[in-house]
Amino acid sequence: MLITRETDYAIRILRALADGEQHTTASICAQELLPQQFAYKILKKLQKSGLVSIIRGKDGGCRLMADLQKVSLFDLMEMTDSDKSVSACTQPGFPCGWSQKHGKPCKVHQHLQQLQNKLNEELKAVRLSAILLDDDH
Secondary structure (H helix, E strand, O other), X not given: OOOOHHHHHHHHHHHHHOOOOOEOHHHHHHHHOOOHHHHHHHHHHHHHOOOEEEEOOOOXXXXXXXXXXXXXXXXXXXXXXXXXXXXXXXXXXXXOHHHHHHXXXXXXXXXXXXXXXXXXXXXXXXXXXXXXXXXXX
């Protein structure tokens, strides 16, 4: 599956933070109907990637740090470790027995790789701002 549950939840977390305000994890989870334990895991990945900051303590919370116009859906999928492959054989380093036996990729692989390349370009073209922000932003 291209858009995994983790990527979907990451999109929802970023939607909650897109207003630029600081929010608690609990308020994000309540607003976006997310399980809190899973949200913590995703927020850590988003923090590690530089998309959000996490402030601990009594007055803590999360805040969006990245410009969503500069982050693509492809980027977010990579941050959440989503598998973007249309087939196992299009994954880098896939040990294809057919290719090893015949010394070249098969026609199926060639067509799937073309599709994979087009899909990657489409995902890179979609900015998170287009998904998450109102038209007037």
